[in-house]
Amino acid sequence: MGNPVLVEVLRGNVVESRHRGAIAVFDADGGAVMSLGDIDRPVFPRSAVKSIQALPFVESGAADAYGFGNREIALACSSHSGEPEHAALAIAMLERAGLGADAFECGAHWSSQEHVLIEQARTLSEPTAAHNNCSGKHAGFLCTCAHLGHDPQGYVALGHPLQDAVKAAMEDVTGAAHKSDLCGTDGCSIPTYAVPLRALAQGFARMATGTGFAPERAKAARRIFAACMAEPFYVAGSGRSDTRMMEAGQGRIFTKTGAEGVFCAAIPEKGLGIALKCDDGATRAAEVMVAEVLAQLLKGDALAGTLHEMARPVLTNRRGFEVGGLRPSDVLDVQVG
Amino acid sequence: MGNPVLVEVLRGNVVESRHRGAIAVFDADGGAVMSLGDIDRPVFPRSAVKSIQALPFVESGAADAYGFGNREIALACSSHSGEPEHAALAIAMLERAGLGADAFECGAHWSSQEHVLIEQARTLSEPTAAHNNCSGKHAGFLCTCAHLGHDPQGYVALGHPLQDAVKAAMEDVTGAAHKSDLCGTDGCSIPTYAVPLRALAQGFARMATGTGFAPERAKAARRIFAACMAEPFYVAGSGRSDTRMMEAGQGRIFTKTGAEGVFCAAIPEKGLGIALKCDDGATRAAEVMVAEVLAQLLKGDALAGTLHEMARPVLTNRRGFEVGGLRPSDVLDVQVG
Numbered sequence: 072m073g074n075p076v077l078v079e080v081l082r083g084n085v086v087e088s089r090h091r092g093a094i095a096v097f098d099a100d101g102g103a104v105m106s107l108g109d110i111d112r113p114v115f116p117r118s119a120v121k122s123i124q125a126l127p128f129v130e131s132g133a134a135d136a137y138g139f140g141n142r143e144i145a146l147a148c149s150s151h152s153g154e155p156e157h158a159a160l161a162i163a164m165l166e167r168a169g170l171g172a173d174a175f176e177c178g179a180h181w182s183s184q185e186h187v188l189i190e191q192a193r194t195l196s197e198p199t200a201a202h203n204n205c206s207g208k209h210a211g212f213l214c215t216c217a218h219l220g221h222d223p224q225g226y227v228a229l230g231h232p233l234q235d236a237v238k239a240a241m242e243d244v245t246g247a248a249h250k251s252d253l254c255g256t257d258g259c260s261i262p263t264y265a266v267p268l269r270a271l272a273q274g275f276a277r278m279a280t281g282t283g284f285a286p287e288r289a290k291a292a293r294r295i296f297a298a299c300m301a302e303p304f305y306v307a308g309s310g311r312s313d314t315r316m317m318e319a320g321q322g323r324i325f326t327k328t329g330a331e332g333v334f335c336a337a338i339p340e341k342g343l344g345i346a347l348k349c350d351d352g353a354t355r356a357a358e359v360m361v362a363e364v365l366a367q368l369l370k371g372d373a374l375a376g377t378l379h380e381m382a383r384p385v386l387t388n389r390r391g392f393e394v395g396g397l398r399p400s401d402v403l404d405v406q407v408g
Numbered sequence: 409m410g411n412p413v414l415v416e417v418l419r420g421n422v423v424e425s426r427h428r429g430a431i432a433v434f435d436a437d438g439g440a441v442m443s444l445g446d447i448d449r450p451v452f453p454r455s456a457v458k459s460i461q462a463l464p465f466v467e468s469g470a471a472d473a474y475g476f477g478n479r480e481i482a483l484a485c486s487s488h489s490g491e492p493e494h495a496a497l498a499i500a501m502l503e504r505a506g507l508g509a510d511a512f513e514c515g516a517h518w519s520s521q522e523h524v525l526i527e528q529a530r531t532l533s534e535p536t537a538a539h540n541n542c543s544g545k546h547a548g549f550l551c552t553c554a555h556l557g558h559d560p561q562g563y564v565a566l567g568h569p570l571q572d573a574v575k576a577a578m579e580d581v582t583g584a585a586h587k588s589d590l591c592g593t594d595g596c597s598i599p600t601y602a603v604p605l606r607a608l609a610q611g612f613a614r615m616a617t618g619t620g621f622a623p624e625r626a627k628a629a630r631r632i633f634a635a636c637m638a639e640p641f642y643v644a645g646s647g648r649s650d651t652r653m654m655e656a657g658q659g660r661i662f663t664k665t666g667a668e669g670v671f672c673a674a675i676p677e678k679g680l681g682i683a684l685k686c687d688d689g690a691t692r693a694a695e696v697m698v699a700e701v702l703a704q705l706l707k708g709d710a711l712a713g714t715l716h717e718m719a720r721p722v723l724t725n726r727r728g729f730e731v732g733g734l735r736p737s738d739v740l741d742v743q744v745g
Contacts, residue, residue: 073410073428080668080689083592085602087452088668088689091410091428115424178726181526185518192529203726255420256731265422331417331425351688352417352425389515389540394593 074108077403078356082395090356094347094364095272099282104343113253113265114348119329121148121208122278122295123244127236128211129291133218137167144298145305147211150328152308153182153202161201164210168217175200176227177209177259184308205259227260234262245274258330268346271335275344279337296325312358319377324365334361338368355397363399411445414740415693419732427693431684431701432609436619441680450590450602451685456666458545459485459615459632460581464573465548466628470555474504481635482642484548487665489645490519490539498538501547505554512537513564514546514596521645542596564597571599582611595667605683608672612681616674633662649695656714661702671698675705692734700736
């Protein structure tokens, strides 16, 4: 048993490695469009749900109070690469709320993107919390605290009113109870709860359509998705998968990666939400899975061609010659007729 | 069906990700000590077999002709981190053979180790071929060509006499035919052939014991293993798994990682060879697998305690707090009584 192989890694004509996973595509009413593997097993969505976690930031009026536009809202939903524009905007957001960079409780790390890390190493002695890939989310959290009058100290901890609001939004959107025995700590120190892919997919369909939401939540969700799709660089960074897919999508697809091989996405015009996890946590495979699923769901559309190509990346050796590539397995390749 | 889950990744108390794989432990006569998963499916051994690929370098007399000791032989078997000592020694080896760094045909890349890359970014405009993790192997190849009077140009190509000698050594040691339809190109541009883990494990037992080898091959194999175990920094680098395991082993265990989740190892005193592959290609999981297998095979020994701990690495968040870890699955945990 176990989840099916969904992505193959080829070297020459030989399959060198295999990635298994599960994929759920649902509409907002809970109708399944695609279901592969075990979509009921709870998985940590990690950063793939930052757009949902940003609902209190918009709904509370914090984003408006500080005069934030698409870029700031996109950054609040981002796992950015720590490029100078990302770090600067995160700090600027805090300044609007009268806070300093010492308010961040996310910790610091060098960029995970080689080309960004090289520039960081040449210009910084050490990375700061503003360079943390989650600093935009944390800026949104801190601005919400400042606007609502919550003590910002300890805003990452279980039981802080900000985390209560985030958890309530997550439970409302996904419809899945967030159980304490399925709670872990995310890389940026906030609580993360394991929930089924089925619930995440339906939740993203609801984010895209507003189905079942109170009017102000539907409006906030629409605004958040629109902001991310309008400013995809601020959701990820140069060359990153989310940025490339949303740039290609020109406002028609929302995507967001999460650590350990998670991806959530939505196609608003079709009212569909997508949630997937690569069993082994590999980002390279999750990127193939989400691009392929989106390509299949948009079959016949010009955008599908770009996504189809993104689902088949080439591997080169150290001299730049093609030596292999990744591709969807037969199981994934034929899912949607 | 498929290979069993051998490594689990935990966040809090929840298994967040799972790595499958296959493991073979054999003696030099082909007796199985452990067999998990499909050990007959051909896998590319990648860099895990550099010690076998170094046999022509030692057997041809090249290593002696240029006055090389343990460090140079270890570097010829290495996937090093591109630290200054590694790059300098690779160039020094070429100089002894009257060759310049322009002879390298491996291509260049930045270090895959964050702390090394940061230093490289601060001291280099671009990495050179000497910084390629395979430059030591290529230095060994080039010195062998120079010593034997082969034209060094094209030494990486299929059909070059150097690659013929490497392939012949691989076939002799593993006993597995190297078939053209199972040939791919490695990251450093040389041919790589997929062979069963069973054959690789037995091959490493033979490297450790010399069983069935001609006397000069047995002597070369012993010398290569001894060199790697004596100079583990030159096989990998600061903080790397191979270096740490062989430092802890103090001459009692040989280990070598390969790309895409492969590991080969040997315990000479027990006459055992080990070969494994993580299905999805994850190094983090292959490192857990090899440490756990070695710990089990050395059960009751003080060294086993260190290896047992290396098989259970802790995961921390960006503030350094423990949030999870990796561990062998129950399937792997109970293999050797």
